[in-house]
Amino acid sequence: MKNILLALLSGILLSISWPTYGFPLFLFIGFVPLLIAEYNIRKSTPNTSKRKVFIAAYLTFLIFNFCTTWWLYYASPFGMFFANFVNALLMTLIFLAYHIVAKKMERKLSLVFLATLWIGFEKFHLNWDFSWPWLNLGNGFSDFHKWIQWYEYTGVFGGTLWIWIVNIIVFRAYINFSDSKNKTQLLKGLVAAASIIIIGISSSLYI
Numbered sequence: 761m762k763n764i765l766l767a768l769l770s771g772i773l774l775s776i777s778w779p780t781y782g783f784p785l786f787l788f789i790g791f792v793p794l795l796i797a798e799y800n801i802r803k804s805t806p807n808t809s810k811r812k813v814f815i816a817a818y819l820t821f822l823i824f825n826f827c828t829t830w831w832l833y834y835a836s837p838f839g840m841f842f843a844n845f846v847n848a849l850l851m852t853l854i855f856l857a858y859h860i861v862a863k864k865m866e867r868k869l870s871l872v873f874l875a876t877l878w879i880g881f882e883k884f885h886l887n888w889d890f891s892w893p894w895l896n897l898g899n900g901f902s903d904f905h906k907w908i909q910w911y912e913y914t915g916v917f918g919g920t921l922w923i924w925i926v927n928i929i930v931f932r933a934y935i936n937f938s939d940s941k942n943k944t945q946l947l948k949g950l951v952a953a954a955s956i957i958i959i960g961i962s963s964s965l966y967i
Contacts, residue, residue, distance in 0.1 A: 763797040767816035770794035771823025778828045779903045787900045788926040788957060794820050795931040798859055806863070810856065817855040821848035828895060847892055854881050867932070875924035879917050897923045907960070909967040922960055929953040 770793040777786035794817060801812045825844040832840035854877055862870035882896040893899070898919025901908045908919055933949020936942070 763800055763812070763816050764819065766793040766797035766800075767819045768823065770797075771820040771827070774820070774824040775827035777900055778824075779900065780828050784900045784904055784907075785957070787897065787923045788953065789930055791924075791927040792931050792934065794855070795927070796934060798855070798862070799935060802859065802863060809863070810859065813859045814852060814856055817852040818848060821851040821855075824848070824851075825895065843892055846890070847895065850881065850885075854878055867935075871928045871932070875921065875928065878924060879920050882917065882920055896920060907964050909964040910960070912967075922956070926953045926956055929956070 770790055773786045773790040773793070776782040777784050777790055797816045798813050801809045801816065805812060822844065825848045829844060830840065832843060855874075857877060858870060858874040861873050865873070878897075882893065882898075885891060885896065886893050896916060898908075898911070898916035900923070901919055911918060914921075929949055930953050933946050933953070936949065937946035
């Protein structure tokens with residue numbers, strides 16, 4: 761039940777960060793609850809972890825998709841349901857691939873794999889027949905263009921990488937604290953995450 765609640769929280773955080781509703785700073789922690797849920801499942805129930813991770817991730821991404829693109833219903837009810845269910849499934853498969861790799865690989869490398877695979881997925885999503893790039897993470901800053909002037913160098917994928925780096929740092933800080941109960945480790949991680957956010961915004965304002 762705890763992991764389901766974490767998955768729900770990730771879906772809500774990602775949804776309220778999107779331009780439709782809210783403030784994009786939530787994107788920087790939106791994946792952390794889901795990453796924690798995956799970690800809990802991987803450690804506690806290794807034999808059934810794939811199914812449980814799939815359910816948790818699909819719940820997160822269904823919430824994210826439906827809350828941010830429900831308005832497609834006005835154009836086509838079938839199209840809205842198809843787009844949301846399929847796009848959530850694709851996102852879930854990416855996350856499930858990370859889970860499989862994380863069971864066999866060192867934590868740092870598996871998280872690099874996740875960020876890389878996600879960006880590859882977003883790139884792919886721009887170019888195939890079912891292209892649906894609106895939920896590419898870098899688009900979450902579209903109402904805060906003064907934060908992302910460096911997109912002229914990195915493209916929107918730079919924003920996606922920015923989001924994943926901060927989420928990964930916060931997640932690792934939480935896991936390190938959970939394992940060691942060392943508050944200094946947690947504080948260092950949170951300061952590093954905040955610094956990356958500030959550097960990104962400051963450099964954009966300077967540009």
